[in-house]
Amino acid sequence: MTVDTRARPTRAASTGPPLRRLGFILVRRRRFVLTLALLGLVVAGVLAAGAVPRLSLARFEAPGSESDRAQAELAERFGTGSPDMIFLVTARSGTVDDPAVEAAGRELTARVGRQDDVAEAASYWSRGKPATMRSEDGRHALIVVRIPGDANHVRAQVLPRLVPEITRGTDLLQVRAGGGEEVFRETVPLARQDFVRAELVIFPLAFVLLWLYQRRAMAALVPILAGLFAMVLGLALLSAVLPFTEISTFALNLTLAMGLGLGIDYCLFVIQRFREETANGKDRAAAVAGAVEHAGRTVLFSGLTVATSLAVLFVLPFDFLRSFAYAGIAVVIGGLVAAVLVLPAVLASAGGTMVPKRERPERAAGFWHGLATRVMRRPLVFGGLATVLLLVLTSPFLGLRFGVADDRILPPEASSRQTQEVVRQSFPAEETDAIQLVSRDAATADVAPYATSLSRLPDVAQVDSAAGSFANGQRVGDGDPGRFQGEGTWLSVVPSAAALADDPVRLVEAVRTVEPPFEVLVGGYPAELSDYRAAVVDRLPLVLALMLGVTFVVLFLMTRSLIIPIKATVLNVLSLGVMFGAIVWIFQDGNLSGLLGFTPTGTLDPSIPILMLCVAYGLSMDYEVFLLSRIKEEYDRTGDTEEAVATGLQRGAPLITAAGGILALTFAAYATAQVTFVQMLGVGMAVAVLVDATVIRAVLVPSLMRLAGPLNWWPRGRVSTTAR
Incomplete structure (x- = not known):
């Protein structure tokens, strides 16, 4: 039989479901659609290029928190605040107490203070030589600098000018820059380099893998182009949001990572269905319409699931995390446009180049069908073993410790890390990360007893106040009383180096447990981290509830079943558990640190795991939606649950495995990154995708659906037993 492969719409173009009619419209208007897509890509490219420089730098801070209000009080009433950066000054010979070195240090401090945008500059020499600002061997001293303004102003405008000017040093002094702002200033370009370098590896690797799976060059190239289209359109859509909100520069990294993966996934779904329709003898127009009707519906539900999973980040009051919601939703829209609107027009024009030259006959009972059948014969055995395996892999998650x-x-x-390593190893305390206690109405007589009590805390090196300096419950110096007086008073609780290296949040909690004799606000960098972490962790149950609830609704709308969404939720939670178990075992506990080249700290910052939670859950549902759509289609045709599962797995699993493998490799490429955050994202997501596309889909889905039997489709039940 000869199949007419020309894209000629028939009378069926005006009938059938809306997506089928859309498919015929895209066939009929394919030249117009492709021209519009090319023009749109050019415009989107211009907008995307303009959006990248407007992305913002962000800090880990909780607006409206106690620490935030303390910083406002310090700035308003005392004209001071937490230092933004440090300069580590090293005597080239002798110690920092030598007369010549001291004179040079004082002059350098004054020069820093005269720089534009520097509000305060103080040093070991200008503050009366406190022990907390001098290294134990006497070779190093600190200059602390406060630079008002947001992260963009400090990191992008001030530091690039200030750091080279000051770190030139002199014949007597070597000067190095450090501190939180300098650390994160170095992080952003390194992370961007990591993503760009990984993408340069990923694109050719993805092409090779796609060609091995599709066996046609055009079928391998088009999904990659769709991924690029999704990235560019996603960034262009962000430009429309930028006038109204700040979006972190790290959102660009998420756009690059997700854009290619989703573009490939969605296009593979549509191309695979087009091939099936063509193999069933349909002409090209009908095959495109059938692909849009079936695979397009799946892709739309999948995109809706991913987007809603990321949208729950909007409930967090942090621009940094909300940025990923904007970026994720934008790139999903880009992927949907590419797969559901542009790709059908491409298939209508050049679909013959994506169909195998030699169509291999489809086997009704291939490997995946046989695997599903064997699993469903002993669902408790296979399902039980798979569950035990996943729970074992999840078990390290029980030891999760949030840190900063x-x-x-x-x-x-990295130069700023080297600076901080010297401070961590050589200084008895962390003057730059002091906890600040601010009071409007403190009685002078109450300051000394309060400072004495605070200085007795195990992790406190020194407390400086208007009443003097205190350590271990004893007054150790006069300090600088004028520094702490104004409209009220404030105290500086200087933590030991060990306290900050371990868990600064625990120290903040200890300080807050000391009963003050007057009302105080607790601020400073450790308190900001504590409040930020508390705000994120406190909202985590809400994030989980919304994510599970919204995706449940989406799956219910697709399947009209209550049981299947519950099952899908449980399975995806297992997948997430394995991912979190992996990142705790690797990045918190330090396993594989030598291989991956990172330094474990014994804790995990909550921001990146929460982002991974939303992204991984959405992508896991991506494969769940595709597999369920194939199973449901077979069930609607036959009314036999077991046969529907086996046939659905036979038709869907090869594609899910291929797509999952490519997506996992895409993320795994980021394991070579220099920034630990990027490594964590890459490794964790790769683990989640691999587990989801293999053990979850191949074993647990068929075993649970076999155990549920007819309940799978409750309350809707069987819809139709008429073959289509």
């Missing part, structure tokens, strides 16, 4: 990110997210050769 520091300079060790950077590679050892």
Whole structure:
């Protein structure tokens, strides 16, 4: 039989479901659609290029928190605040107390203070030589600098000018830059380099893998082009949001990572269905319409699931995390446009180049059909073993410890990390990360007893106040009383280096448990981290509830079943558990740190795991939606659940495995990154996708659907037993 492969719409173009009619419209208007897509891509490219420089730098801070209000009080009433950066000053010979070195240090401090945009500059020499600002061997001293303004102003405008000017040093002094702002200033370009370098590897690798699976060059190239289209359109859509909100520069990294993966996934679904329709003897127009009707519906539900999973980040009051919601939703829209609107027009024009030259006959009972049948014969055995395996892989998650990110997210050769390593190893305390206690109405007589009590805390090196300096419950110096007086008073609780290296949040909690004799606000960098972490963790149950609830609704709308969404939710939670078990075992506990080249700190910052939670859940549902759509289609045709599962797995599993493998390799490429955050995202997502596309879909889905039997489709039940 000869099949007419020309894209000629028939009378069926005006009938059938809306997506089928859309498919025929795209066939009929294919030249117009492709021309519009090319013009749109050019415009989107211009908008995307303009959007990238407007992305913002972000800080880990909780607006409206106690620490936020403390910083406002310090700035308003005392004209001071937490230092934004440090300069580590090293005597080239002798110690920092030598007269010549001291004179040079004082002059350098004054020069820093005269720089534009620098509000305060103080040093070991200008503050009366406190022990907390001098290294134990006497070779190093600190200059602390406060630079008002948001992260964009400080990191993008001030530091690039200030750091080279000051770190030139002198014949007597070597000067290095460090501190939180300098650390994160170095992080952004390194992370961007990581993503660009990974993408350069991923694109040719993805093409090779796609060609091995599709066996046609055009069928391998088009999904990659769709991924690029999704990235560019996603960035262009972000440009429409930028006038109204700040979006973090790290959102660009998520756009690059998800754009290619989703573009490939969605296009593979549509191309595979087009091939099936063509193999069933349909002409090209009908095959395109059938692909849009079936695969397009699946892709739309999948995109809706991914987008809603990311949208729950909007409930978090942090621009940094909300940025990923905007970026994720934008790139999903880009992927949907590419797969559901542009790709059908491409198939209508050049679909013959994507169909195998030699069509291999489809076997009704191939490997995946046989595997599903064997699993469903002993669902408790196979399902039980798979569940035990996943729970074992999840078990490290029970040891999760939330902490805060520091300079060790950077590679050892990063200059700011090297500076912080000297401070961590050589200084008895962390003057730059002091906890600040601010009071409007403190009685002078109450300051000394309160400072004495605070200085007795195990992790406190020194407390500086208007009443003097205190350590271990004793007054150790006069300090600088004028520094702490104004409209009220404030105290500086300087933590030991060990306290910050371990868990600064625990120290903040200890400080807050000391009963103050007057009302105080607790601020400073450790308190900001504590409030940020508390706000994120406190909202985690809401994020989980919304994510599970919204995706449940989406799956219910697709399947009209209550049981299947519950099952899908349980399976995806297992997949997430394995991912979190992996990142705890690797990045918190330090296993594989030598291979991957990062420094473990014993804790995980909550921001990146929450992002991974939303992205991984959405992508897991991506494969769930595709497989369920094939199973449901077979069930609607035959009314036999077991046969529907086996046939659906036979038709869907090869594609899911291929797509999942490519997506996992896409993320795994980021394991070579220099920034630990990027490595964590890549490794964790790769693990989640691989587990989801193999053990979950191949074993647990058929075993649970076999155990549920007719309940799978409750309350809707069987819809039709008429073959289509």
